[in-house]
Amino acid sequence: MASLPASAQPSSSLLESLPVEIQVHILRSLPDVKTLGSLLRASPQYLQVYQDVREDAISQIVCNQITPAILPLAINVLQQSYLRSHRRPRSKVLEFLETFKEPQSILPQNTFSLEISKRLLKTHYIVEYFADAFITDRLNRLSKYIPQIAPLLVDANATLGILGIEYHRLTRAFYHLELYGTLFYDSEIADDVITAQEQSSLFLAKLPDWEIEEFLCVREYLLDSLSGYLDQVEEDFIQDYVEDGPPTDIVKNQCVK
DSSP: OTTSOGGGSOOHHHHHTSOHHHHHHHHHHOSSHHHHHHHHHHOHHHHHHHHHSHHHHHHHHHHHHSOTTTHHHHHHHHHHGGGGGSOOOHHHHHHHHHHTTOOOSSOSOSOOOHHHHHHHHHHHHHHHHHHHHHHHHHHHHHHTTOGGGGGGGTSGGGGGGOOHHHHHHHHHHHHHHHHHHHHTOOOTTOSSOOOHHHHHHHTGGGSOHHHHHHHHHHHHHHHHHHHHHHHHHHHHHHHHHHHHOSOHHHHHHHHHO
16 A cells, blocks of 8 residues: 555545454554554554454564565474473484475464564564674675665665575575574583484575575674674784783682682
């Protein structure tokens, strides 16, 4: 509706006069939670209808916001997240990997609880943050060699012009990276570690070449970012040490020794 001329857009009174069934359909068809919030703030009528179908509406909006090309992977990430807080039993990891990447004709479920919807969206927002940061980082690098890109960097929103399939590829790569880290999390208390070679054969070998390329690309980006961050922390620490002397806790530790 936002793309229509102002004169052609339905008025709020017209929207609120629609049958409840149509209003429910409108709620379920919204593209994201932000749009839902705007509608509910603007219309007490839709707020009242929403309160009666809250779980179903939010669940469907999650499915709209996390594209069908990504949603099964997002659900995998959520379902396996418990492995980070347990002893990560090898049998559970292997059991999951047996069917990992098998095509799914339908989603595991059509309606999520509010808690599941919130957790899915929370993870998705984090993935989108890293995808946007990745785009900005690459545009910054390319602008050194292609000056025409520089204007894109003036407006942060312009970096989001990479949408559709290309943006889905990025989000899928970050989801794969999160899932990989969850399955093979190197916990200090784990007594049944899956070796790096086994990790590759169990996980990466099931990805097609183009998904492996995506995965490795964002992995290198995150490693470079982490390395740069640690270097900056070390540099700041040394600078503070030179200017202000060693921190008090370090002095105390030295005295104890």
